Amino acid sequence: MTTSESQRICLEGLSKSFPSPDGRVQAVRALDVTIDRGETVALLGPNGAGKSTTIDMLLGLLKPDAGTVSVFGRSPSQAIAAGAVGAMLQSGSLIRDLSVRELVSMVAALYPTPLPVDELLELTGVAALADRRTQKLSGGETQRVRFAIALAPDPELLVLDEPTAAMDVEGRRTFWASMRDLTARGKTILFATHYLEEADTYADRAVLMARGRVVADGPTTEIKATVGFRTIRATLPLVDTMELERLSGVTSAERHGDAVALRCSDSDAAIRALLTEYDEARDIEIRGGGLEDAFIALTADEEAEAGADVFGDSSVELADRGRLA
Amino acid sequence: MSAIGMRGARAGLRSGAAVYARYELLRTFRNRRFFFLSLGFPVVLYFLIAAPQRSTHNLAGSGISAPLYYMIGLVGFGAMGAMLSSGARIAAERSVGWNRQLRLTPLSPRMYFRVKVLTGYLTACVSIVVLYLCGAALGVSIPAGRWLSMTGLILISLLPFAAIGILVGHLVTADSVGPAIGGLISLFAFIGGTWFPITGHGFLHDIGQLVPSYWLVRASHIAITGSSGWGSKGWIVMAAWTVFAAAAAARAYRRDTGRV
Numbered sequence: 001m002t003t004s005e006s007q008r009i010c011l012e013g014l015s016k017s018f019p020s021p022d023g024r025v026q027a028v029r030a031l032d033v034t035i036d037r038g039e040t041v042a043l044l045g046p047n048g049a050g051k052s053t054t055i056d057m058l059l060g061l062l063k064p065d066a067g068t069v070s071v072f073g074r075s076p077s078q079a080i081a082a083g084a085v086g087a088m089l090q091s092g093s094l095i096r097d098l099s100v101r102e103l104v105s106m107v108a109a110l111y112p113t114p115l116p117v118d119e120l121l122e123l124t125g126v127a128a129l130a131d132r133r134t135q136k137l138s139g140g141e142t143q144r145v146r147f148a149i150a151l152a153p154d155p156e157l158l159v160l161d162e163p164t165a166a167m168d169v170e171g172r173r174t175f176w177a178s179m180r181d182l183t184a185r186g187k188t189i190l191f192a193t194h195y196l197e198e199a200d201t202y203a204d205r206a207v208l209m210a211r212g213r214v215v216a217d218g219p220t221t222e223i224k225a226t227v228g229f230r231t232i233r234a235t236l237p238l239v240d241t242m243e244l245e246r247l248s249g250v251t252s253a254e255r256h257g258d259a260v261a262l263r264c265s266d267s268d269a270a271i272r273a274l275l276t277e278y279d280e281a282r283d284i285e286i287r288g289g290g291l292e293d294a295f296i297a298l299t300a301d302e303e304a305e306a307g308a309d310v311f312g313d314s315s316v317e318l319a320d321r322g323r324l325a
Numbered sequence: 326m327s328a329i330g331m332r333g334a335r336a337g338l339r340s341g342a343a344v345y346a347r348y349e350l351l352r353t354f355r356n357r358r359f360f361f362l363s364l365g366f367p368v369v370l371y372f373l374i375a376a377p378q379r380s381t382h383n384l385a386g387s388g389i390s391a392p393l394y395y396m397i398g399l400v401g402f403g404a405m406g407a408m409l410s411s412g413a414r415i416a417a418e419r420s421v422g423w424n425r426q427l428r429l430t431p432l433s434p435r436m437y438f439r440v441k442v443l444t445g446y447l448t449a450c451v452s453i454v455v456l457y458l459c460g461a462a463l464g465v466s467i468p469a470g471r472w473l474s475m476t477g478l479i480l481i482s483l484l485p486f487a488a489i490g491i492l493v494g495h496l497v498t499a500d501s502v503g504p505a506i507g508g509l510i511s512l513f514a515f516i517g518g519t520w521f522p523i524t525g526h527g528f529l530h531d532i533g534q535l536v537p538s539y540w541l542v543r544a545s546h547i548a549i550t551g552s553s554g555w556g557s558k559g560w561i562v563m564a565a566w567t568v569f570a571a572a573a574a575a576r577a578y579r580r581d582t583g584r585v
Contacts, residue, residue, distance in 0.1 A: 038345050059429060061425060061428060061429075080429055081431045082432070083431065089422060089425055089426065089429075090424065091422055092421055092423070092426060093421035093422065094421065094423070095352065095417075095421065095423050096352070096356070097352040097353075097355045097356045098351065102351070102352075103350055104346065105344070105348070106345055106348035106349075107345075107430060109340075109341040110342070110344075110345055111430065111431060112431070113339070146349030153430075208358075288547075
């Protein structure tokens with residue numbers, strides 16, 4: 001084992017397909033992702049993108065058809081046996097007839113070097129519920145107890161599959177506050193989420209998935225910059241959108257009545273060109289793209305490409321579809 | 326990791342599994358609905374049937390008292406029910422994804438099943454003891470030697486039911502596990518002769534000898550005759566059921582953990 005391997009998580013060439021009534025569905029296709037120790041990475045993607053399948057393979061719950069998983073230089077099961085991995089799976093609840101404290105103690109006892117139970121309850125904000133039976137918890141409280149269970153091994157890697165899905169706004173806030181404590185302790189965190197805002201705010205890096213592939217991977221700021229085109233809106237009647245698309249820095253133009261919307265790869269160049277060529281443009285607005293825009297752009301491109309694959313069309317058609325999307 | 330460290334970790338896991346088993350038992354004995362249904366039903370049945378006939382000392386000319394006859398029948402029935410239902414509770418754990426959560430701990434599948442079987446045995450033991458006490462309350466008394474060998478053989482007879490319960494727990498959903506186990510218990514009780522004695526020959530007698538509940542009932546006959554009459558046939562049937570049900574349960578477990 002090289003030092004670098006022991007310092008990161010490597011998913012290499014991971015593929016997984018499942019049988020379905022319409023033939024085999026390829027859930028994950030030749031996925032490569034590397035996560036360094038101490039990173040907080042968000043895994044984003046629409047439903048069916050392959051996020052949960054990827055997480056299941058990372059945790060060793062699912063055997064990949066092809067590819068390898070290495071967690072700090074070990075196999076998933078070795079890492080789990082060593083107590084190096086904690087996870088909160090997507091769906092799931094708690095077994096009944098134990099108090100919160102008893103349930104957390106029961107799981108913690110299985111790990112070689114668990115966090116003290118009191119600390120776990122405190123950290124996840126369930127200390128006040130310690131003596132309550134698990135079947136009497138609300139959905140948000142259940143999630144927090146599941147979080148405590150994920151932290152029980154004092155893991156180096158924490159994996160969370162849509163952790164805040166069942167939480168209300170307040171629950172979500174406390175959850176991310178305790179997450180920040182953990183990041184400060186140098187934990188490596190991978191979380192899948194539907195909330196782009198969460199990825200934007202809490203992750204160092206985002207991995208965007210669509211149809212089983214990684215469509216973007218990088219610091220959230222970088223993803224926004226590369227694909228999160230800025231948009232220029234202006235009132236500009238009587239100009240053909242084809243003309244506008246020729247302006248430098250503009251990738252596509254749309255017309256809505258008198259208004260036009262220009263998606264720009266370089267909004268600085270585009271605004272200069274626009275004002276030089278069309279000084280009648282009024283009510284100009286430049287809007288920065290959020291991660292959400294990047295997300296839509298990237299996954300839409302992927303959809304268009306997949307559509308083209310199906311119809312076996314030429315690259316010209318593909319380019320058209322890309323522009324329409 | 327050094328050899329000593331390895332040994333330390335293994336010892337740690339063993340004690341960890343002990344803590345895990347303790348809470349698993351605690352939670353089983355706390356589930357009143359489960360506990361009273363699996364323990365209470367045979368008791369209620371016993372008093373309903375046996376109490377009115379408590380002074381019948383020669384049931385249908387067999388020379389056996391009614392309280393003793395129904396007690397040994399229901400001991401097997403109650404223990405079998407407790408064992409099957411314990412394993413079947415896995416269905417509820419699966420429905421909340423708990424089995425997947427446990428796979429993210431160092432607890433091995435082997436240890437997980439051991440704890441399940443242990444829990445089933447303890448529940449069954451409580452059921453057995455309670456029925457002995459009920460029998461004693463109606464004046465049943467059995468020589469200590471017979472009592473011991475009967476209990477021992479009943480406990481051995483429960484092994485196939487442990488495997489069958491775990492199998493069912495992996496095959497059905499939490500919604501259907503109640504009817505599935507209820508039906509299975511009734512079927513085993515009926516074919517095995519728990520409720521009606523199977524004597525002589527005929528179809529039910531031939532089929533009966535192939536199910537584990539038949540031999541479970543025979544085990545409790547030690548109380549009456551001093552011998553179970555298991556012979557090699559009894560041991561083979563019981564061993565075969567245990568091995569096949571355990572293999573099927575292992576297969577169902579692997580299939581279930583493939584993808585949820």
